[in-house]
Amino acid sequence: MRYFAYCTLLDRHEMARFCPNATPGDTGHISGWRVEFAAYDTDRGGCHLVSDPGHDIHGIVYDLSDEEMMGLDTISGVPQGFYRRIDVEVTTGDGRVIPAITYVIPNPLGPFSPSEAYVRPILAGAHAINLPAAYIAELEATVAAALES
Numbered sequence: 001m002r003y004f005a006y007c008t009l010l011d012r013h014e015m016a017r018f019c020p021n022a023t024p025g026d027t028g029h030i031s032g033w034r035v036e037f038a039a040y041d042t043d044r045g046g047c048h049l050v051s052d053p054g055h056d057i058h059g060i061v062y063d064l065s066d067e068e069m070m071g072l073d074t075i076s077g078v079p080q081g082f083y084r085r086i087d088v089e090v091t092t093g094d095g096r097v098i099p100a101i102t103y104v105i106p107n108p109l110g111p112f113s114p115s116e117a118y119v120r121p122i123l124a125g126a127h128a129i130n131l132p133a134a135y136i137a138e139l140e141a142t143v144a145a146a147l148e149s
Contacts, residue, residue: 001069002100004028004090006035006059007047008118010125015062018075023063027129028092029056030102035139037146038108040082045112047122048105049086058131061090061100069101076103111149119143 002025009015015022034052039045049057064072076083083103090098123143126136 001064001066002090002098003062003064003069003072004030004059004088004100004102005062005125006030006049006057006102008121008125009062010060010129010131011121012060012125012128014121014125019062019064019068019072021065021068024129025061025063026090026092026096026098027058027060027131028090028098029058030088030090031056033057035142037112037114037142038105039110039112040077040105040108042109044082045109046083046105046114046118048108049102056135058126058135059090059102060125060129061098078103081106112146113149114143114146116147119147 012024032053033049034055035057036048036050037045038048078084084106085101086104088100088102090100126139
C-alpha cells in the first residue's frame with residue numbers, strides 16, 4: 001500500500017519507529033488541502049487536512065505492507081475514530097500521479113496546540129526530504145501559530 005505522509009511521518013526516522021520496513025518513495029503534493037492542527041478528543045489531537053481549493057500539501061509517499069498499514073491505523077487511532085483513511089492522488093515532481101492513502105481527523109473538535117516534541121519531526125522531515133522552500137516556510141508558520149495557541 002502507498003501512504004502519503006504530510007506531518008510527523010515526513011521524518012523517515014519517525015516512520016521507521018512505527019513501520020520499520022516502510023520504503024520511502026517519491027516526494028510530491030496533493031491539491032485542494034491545507035495542514036492544520038485539530039483536536040480529536042478533549043485533550044488530544046494532531047495534524048489534520050482541511051479542504052482548501054487551489055492549495056497544495058507537500059509530503060512523501062511510503063510503500064507499506066498491508067500489515068504495516070493496519071499497524072499504522074492502530075497507532076493513529078483509526079479504530080477509535082480519531083483518524084480515518086482517505087484516498088489521495090499524489091503528483092510527483094516529474095508529473096506522475098500516484099494513488100495513496102493518508103489520514104484526516106473525521107470529527108475535529110477545534111484547534112489543537114501540539115507539543116514541541118510532536119512538531120519536531122514535521123519540520124526536520126520537511127527539511128531532510130527537501131520539500132520546496134516556500135512550503136517549508138508555510139509549514140513553519142503553521143507550526144509556530146499552533147504552538148502559540
